[in-house]
Amino acid sequence: MDFSLNDVQSMxxxxxEKFVINDYDFDTRQKYAASDRGYSADVWNTxxxxxxxxxxFSEADGGFDGGPIEMMIMMQHFGRGLVVEPYLAxxxxxxxxxxxxxxxxxxxxxxxxxxxxxxQAALAFxxxxxxxxxxxxxxxxxxxxxxxxxxxxxGVVLNxxxxxxxxxxxxxxxxxxxxxxxxxxxxxxxxxxxxxxxYPTVDGHQAAEITFTDVRVTGDSVLGEVGAGYQTLSAxxxxxxxxxxxxxxxxxKILTDxxxxxxxxxxxxxVPIASFQALQHRMVxxxxxxxxxxSLLLWAAMANADATAEARKAISAIKYQVGTSGKKVGQExxxxxxxxxxxxxxxxxxxxKRLTAICQMFGNADWHLDKLAE
Amino acid sequence: MHVTFTDEEVAxxxxxxxxxxxxxxxxxxxxxxxxxxxxxxxxxxxxxxLHAKGxxxxxxxxxxxxxxxTTVQKYIFAEEMANANAPDIITFGLxxxxxxxxxxxxxEQKQRFLPDILASNVWWCQGYSEPxxxxxxxxxxxxxxxxxxxxxxxxxxxxxxxxQHADWIFCLVRTESDVARRQEGISFILVDMKSPGITxxxxxxxxxxHEINEIHFENVxxxxxxxxxxxGKGWTYGKVLLQHERTGTARVHATEYRLKKLREQVAESxxxxxxxxxxxxxxRKIAAxxxxxKALEFTELRTLAAVASGKAPGPESSILKxxxxxxxxxxxxxxxxAAGYYALPYVPEQYAVDFPVAERVGEGSETKTSLxxxxxxxxxxxxxxxxxxxxxxxxxxxxx
Numbered sequence: 001m002d003f004s005l006n007d008v009q010s011m012x013x014x015x016x017e018k019f020v021i022n023d024y025d026f027d028t029r030q031k032y033a034a035s036d037r038g039y040s041a042d043v044w045n046t047x048x049x050x051x052x053x054x055x056x057f058s059e060a061d062g063g064f065d066g067g068p069i070e071m072m073i074m075m076q077h078f079g080r081g082l083v084v085e086p087y088l089a090x091x092x093x094x095x096x097x098x099x100x101x102x103x104x105x106x107x108x109x110x111x112x113x114x115x116x117x118x119x120q121a122a123l124a125f126x127x128x129x130x131x132x133x134x135x136x137x138x139x140x141x142x143x144x145x146x147x148x149x150x151x152x153x154x155g156v157v158l159n160x161x162x163x164x165x166x167x168x169x170x171x172x173x174x175x176x177x178x179x180x181x182x183x184x185x186x187x188x189x190x191x192x193x194x195x196x197x198x199y200p201t202v203d204g205h206q207a208a209e210i211t212f213t214d215v216r217v218t219g220d221s222v223l224g225e226v227g228a229g230y231q232t233l234s235a236x237x238x239x240x241x242x243x244x245x246x247x248x249x250x251x252x253k254i255l256t257d258x259x260x261x262x263x264x265x266x267x268x269x270x271v272p273i274a275s276f277q278a279l280q281h282r283m284v285x286x287x288x289x290x291x292x293x294x295s296l297l298l299w300a301a302m303a304n305a306d307a308t309a310e311a312r313k314a315i316s317a318i319k320y321q322v323g324t325s326g327k328k329v330g331q332e333x334x335x336x337x338x339x340x341x342x343x344x345x346x347x348x349x350x351x352x353k354r355l356t357a358i359c360q361m362f363g364n365a366d367w368h369l370d371k372l373a374e
Numbered sequence: 375m376h377v378t379f380t381d382e383e384v385a386x387x388x389x390x391x392x393x394x395x396x397x398x399x400x401x402x403x404x405x406x407x408x409x410x411x412x413x414x415x416x417x418x419x420x421x422x423x424l425h426a427k428g429x430x431x432x433x434x435x436x437x438x439x440x441x442x443x444t445t446v447q448k449y450i451f452a453e454e455m456a457n458a459n460a461p462d463i464i465t466f467g468l469x470x471x472x473x474x475x476x477x478x479x480x481x482e483q484k485q486r487f488l489p490d491i492l493a494s495n496v497w498w499c500q501g502y503s504e505p506x507x508x509x510x511x512x513x514x515x516x517x518x519x520x521x522x523x524x525x526x527x528x529x530x531x532x533x534x535x536x537x538q539h540a541d542w543i544f545c546l547v548r549t550e551s552d553v554a555r556r557q558e559g560i561s562f563i564l565v566d567m568k569s570p571g572i573t574x575x576x577x578x579x580x581x582x583x584h585e586i587n588e589i590h591f592e593n594v595x596x597x598x599x600x601x602x603x604x605x606g607k608g609w610t611y612g613k614v615l616l617q618h619e620r621t622g623t624a625r626v627h628a629t630e631y632r633l634k635k636l637r638e639q640v641a642e643s644x645x646x647x648x649x650x651x652x653x654x655x656x657x658r659k660i661a662a663x664x665x666x667x668k669a670l671e672f673t674e675l676r677t678l679a680a681v682a683s684g685k686a687p688g689p690e691s692s693i694l695k696x697x698x699x700x701x702x703x704x705x706x707x708x709x710x711x712a713a714g715y716y717a718l719p720y721v722p723e724q725y726a727v728d729f730p731v732a733e734r735v736g737e738g739s740e741t742k743t744s745l746x747x748x749x750x751x752x753x754x755x756x757x758x759x760x761x762x763x764x765x766x767x768x769x770x771x772x773x774x
Binding site: 126128129130131132133136155156177197199200201202203207209266267268269276278279327331334335338339341342343344345349350352353356357360361364366370 | 713736759
């Protein structure tokens with residue numbers, strides 16, 4: 001058991017923290033979020049230049065062999081900065097599938113430009129009816145000679161509007177909710193038969209509804225084995241879950257700091273509201289929630305880095321914790337900021353919204369509690 | 375004691391139900407059912423419909439054009455209104471300034487203002503809060519100085535809901551600053567929004583909507599006759615109004631209606647391998663909120679009965695505000711749980727009246743769930759934050 005970061009990890013923490021503090025203030029973030037693409041292409045290039053887009057990939061693929069610890073470090077700071085660049089969608093989700101399943105040729109075509117920052121990607125794993133059951137896939141792929149024909153609809157595809165590459169889990173066998181019979185396809189975004197309805201999300205990110213109508217792809221689009229995609233999909237969604245939990249913990253901490261700071265300066269009835277015991281206790285509860293969440297985050301990241309028997313359970317534990325404590329901290333931060341807390345102008349509202357969105361993703365608190373209770 | 379209605383009350387319910395289903399303006403019903411936001415003219419049209427039925431002054435005395443309804447009739451009316459998915463009654467005229475004018479205003483003020491409030495000819499807004507004053511309302515700084523036969527007002531009011539639509543604003547202003555208690559020297563005054571020197575600046579809330587405003591007064595001249603009651607006694611009048619406001623914010627029937635809709639939604643919509651309605655955990659949470667709501671419904675009925683017997687709503691109205699807003703927010707959270715990933719899309723434009731329903735993202739209006747959840751975080755902040763309500767109950771009910 002060792003809580004210390006190694007030199008490389010410390011350096012990564014430093015550079016991401018400095019970037020967020022120096023180059024990513026709230027007004028700048030808002031400007032990026034409101035732009036056409038919903039993020040800054042320049043910032044994305046910077047991420048690539050700094051090597052951040054290469055972190056989780058193997059050295060053989062040109063990466064840094066980073067794992068859950070490195071992801072946790074980066075995502076916490078991205079949380080503090082409310083970073084809207086699609087790191088989760090590109091690197092954690094789409095990258096996670098490519099890293100595991102892509103052949104050399106597929107890596108050459110998709111993974112290299114992804115790491116280079118030249119390609120945008122999305123993992124289209126949600127369907128309008130699937131809720132949090134990732135095996136619930138109605139989108140069908142039928143073989144036609146060497147080709148496959150895809151039909152179906154994917155919903156809330158993160159970064160789906162901007163993606164040049166769509167990774168599409170589709171059913172090639174079995175019933176709609178079977179985990180067997182799911183195949184992963186790498187589909188170029190401009191393939192005929194794809195229609196996208198892109199939109200911003202409530203947290204300042206981007207997503208899309210994507211319909212596949214007789215979309216023909218060649219046999220070399222299959223990532224990994226036909227019918228055996230679920231395990232990878234599941235593992236990648238777990239990594240995504242851990243990543244957003246780290247982001248959430250970063251947000252919870254900054255919301256608690258900001259609330260304490262505000263309570264000290266906000267005067268009502270002739271005194272700072274921080275002097276009211278009723279409010280002090282609530283801020284103590286916020287802090288406790290942060291500390292408990294951070295502890296579970298560390299456990300989950302380490303258990304997954306060391307691939308212990310409890311790795312999967314730890315992910316549900318931290319996601320449940322974020323789903324409950326994160327909701328509480330977000331709501332309390334807004335409440336204690338009073339009227340200001342519900343204005344668009346104040347960053348607190350936007351932290352709250354991102355935290356809320358994270359609670360809705362990859363299984364909410366109850367869903368993960370069910371997993372833990374099984 | 376009886377929990378059942380008399381024959382007369384059942385007949386009244388039929389009358390109200392039929393009116394809402396047959397006579398409520400069609401386009402308003404359509405907008406409501408499609409989740410299309412209402413505009414100023416829609417609210418006015420709806421209230422004029424109520425007025426035509428003689429139902430605008432629900433709580434008003436008959437002599438001023440009110441309904442003279444019993445507590446039970448008001449209860450039935452509120453329930454039927456919620457079940458018809460009717461719009462909210464904009465409270466600033468009918469629920470707030472109207473009662474202050476008929477209680478404390480001069481005969482001339484009553485004749486001048488009350489008929490237009492009842493008929494929704496004039497849209498009112500509330501000028502209470504100020505930047506910095508927050509829940510500590512008595513710290514307000516907007517000044518009204520008597521110069522000859524008019525007051526000159528300078529200052530800023532904020533969080534003014536729907537002020538962008540308003541023809542008139544009622545304000546609490548400071549007329550004397552050299553006072554022993556800060557609650558003294560505050561006056562209640564009526565101001566025409568067209569007066570020179572008033573500017574309205576929008577405040578965008580976290581859900582991206584424009585509902586509230588900041589209103590600046592720069593040397594705004596107001597005839598002295600627009601002062602309600604006595605100069606310096608505005609705090610007393612304003613407090614009466616706030617207690618009415620707190621009673622009104624419980625919104626029990628509207629919350630019950632939303633829960634009913636949520637039950638329908640989770641029974642019909644299959645998300646995941648089975649409908650959410652088969653998830654016992656989730657249904658137990660709905661049931662728990664329903665129990666609390668039923669309790670609040672009866673607490674509200676008891677309060678209304680006390681008011682009907684001649685008592686003004688007292689500090690107990692704080693409990694209605696507290697619990698009512700907590701339950702509204704609890705339902706918002708349940709709706710968020712039901713929406714899952716479809717709480718994420720931010721697509722308010724798809725609820726425009728001419729937007730094809732088939733092209734909407736998400737089922738029904740589920741992508742509005744998070745906007746509602748975000749927006750209604752205000753409920754535990756406005757009308758005196760819930761923390762302030764607890765202070766009021768501690769001090770005035772428990773005597774602590």
